[in-house]
Amino acid sequence: MEVLVILVPLALGLGLVGLLGFLWSLKSGQYDDLEGAAWRAIADDEPARETPSE
């Protein structure tokens, strides 16, 4: 059962990474335009340009 010492922190750590990822995506405005994001994924490639992240 000593394996728990590794597995439990690992599981929590992974969860925490997910949470931080979510908070980051929220902060960078990725939930501001859900409808547009759905279409952007299938749009043709555009010339590279700045993203709105500040």
Added chain:
Amino acid sequence: MQATRDFSHYVRDAGAGLRHIDLAVEGVSCAGCMSKIERGLSAIPDVTLARVNLTDRRVALEWKQGPLDPGRFIDRLAELGYKAYPFETESAEAAEAEQSRFLLRCLGVAAFATMNVMMLSIPVWSGNVSDMIPEQRDFFHWLSALIALPAAAYAGQPFFRSALSALRTRNVNMDVPISIGVILALGMSVVETVNHAEHTYFDAAIMLLTFLLVGRYLDQSMRRRTRAVAGNLAALKAETAAKFVGPDEISQVPVAAIHPGDIVLLRPGERCAVDGTVIEGRSEIDQSLITGETLYAIAEQGAAIYAGSLNLSGTLRVRVSAASEATLLAEITRLLDNALQARSRYVRLADRASRLYAPVVHATALLTMLGWVLMGATWHDAIVTAVAVLIITCPCALGLAIPTVQTVASGAMFRAGVLLNSGDAIERLADVDHIIFDKTGTLTLPELEVTDGAGIPGEVLRLAGQLALASHHPVAAALAHAAGAKSPLVGAIEEPGQGVRGHIDGVEARLGRPSFCGAEQLANDRASFDPEASHVAFSLGDAKYVFSIRQALRPDAKTMILALSKRNIGVEILSGDREPVVRAAARALGVSEWRAGVTPADKIARIEDLKRRGFKVMMVGDGLNDAPSLAAAHVSMSPISAAHLSQATADLVFLGKPLAPVVAAIDYARKALHLMRQNLWLAVGYNFLAVPIAISGVVTPLIAAAAMSGSSILVMLNALRARGVAQGDA
């Protein structure tokens, strides 16, 4: 006189030498539009950012500070085929957006904690019946506490705050039992963990918060979407005015940038955006948006003119007395304030439910504890059982029952062309049994239309339309629209206050007042037949024609009135307009109850009278004069063309020409209310089953978690049914 456009009011500094502007764009609906606009705008030199937001139908633009004029973006968008208007984020909308992000952050934290605590709980649950040693169980409980306590402290904020503010005003809302339940469950679990006990409720408490946050977020995002649409519509109305910046120089500026004392120019065919006094010029003005009166008034030097008036014939110079927010008559403001106070007394279904619910639940928990003590249980066991009762009864399903239905129903209404201004409007709309319609602009269309175009040869209509394009007069504009004219007649001359004349194939053609065209006889005949229309004459050589132009009834008004009476809803017309006009409209629609020449105070009196007799009154109106009665009614609705203030006061706003959205909104609201009640009963029924189990003291955390998620999912699935309404006789 040269007019320039001034957008400086909307441009803000984005830092690092960049300027930023937001534009509301009409007609953006697909991915194609999105990339077309972004590419088209990025091609302008110095533009560093052009990003379309498809949800809000807006474009954010940034460019390097310099000579680039924001007007160029609007021109570019016009070339691409989109109408765009500068947009200013209202503080209310910004606050909603921030609140919505906060809820989403809370939801993220709560969901993370739920998943991780659940990961720790499942081994404990299965371990309790197998070979888990107590030390391992304690370890898992401590880990759960470590995750759940900070997460609940963060994600529970929306509920704790709301419960506190309710308690401060000596009220109870749904958040009070929620907060008590969560805090007690967590507190008891900590004590149990310290005492090496078998059961803790960290998972149930944090899961409860997650489900409730889903409901809260849905509620919030519904309101936010309405605000965004309403904000765009305000921008699309593009209220600008031609302000004098020099003795002979004018600049087209947004109304927000106009101050009392400024002088603005009001040209024929323009709607006045400010209140003021005429200092020069003479013209006929149409004040139907303000008073409901369709007869034109004369405005000359010294006359007061109000925002929303349509200038018909001459050019006026107006000294602004109040602009933008303050554009009201004192009387209307006073009536409106009183009416709005009365409105805020309405208690939402959710709050009514929780007023009943909280005392019952807390009494049950208390009785459970005392009962167990009397039966000889230890205080510890009795308290544990009482807390289990609180957790089981925590209004998880209750918290979701109403917001989920509201979200689904408002989405359905949105597709039917109805926007909601307030969340509880659905409940109030569902009760309506009497509707009062304003006539001008509500039962009739706000634009003028040619009513007898069919009786006139197509070729004549086409030529008249060409001639009409040369005039700014709104009546001429209606004629040009009816004829589908594209290019004006070359060489046509407008004679102010009379009409336009020109030559078609060498024959003189005139369009304007009957006297101008020598067609008085014909016009008088027509006037006796249709007294409330404007008559415009057209002469081509010796041939004379007369067109009747008026505000036509909405195309489906009659069928919709019939549909309303089928639903046992009484219909009545209250109008500020003259009697013959209102009588004609009422007869055409088959409405027997109508009053004409009604003042705003009279309208309120009538609504109060109906209210006293027990009717739930809906007011549908668009004029500035309707704003107080919109606020006084049980629920209210405005067309999108309504005066600014009326639209802000109304609970619902409907789009487009037909009146069908009014009936559709009622159908959806009735269905939604039915489902909300059903959901509340489902939640109550669930408690009815679960509470005896909790009181008997056999509830384990596993049962609590399963019951909670089961009832929540049931309620959510039931809410989805609000999408569909039988449209048989709509």
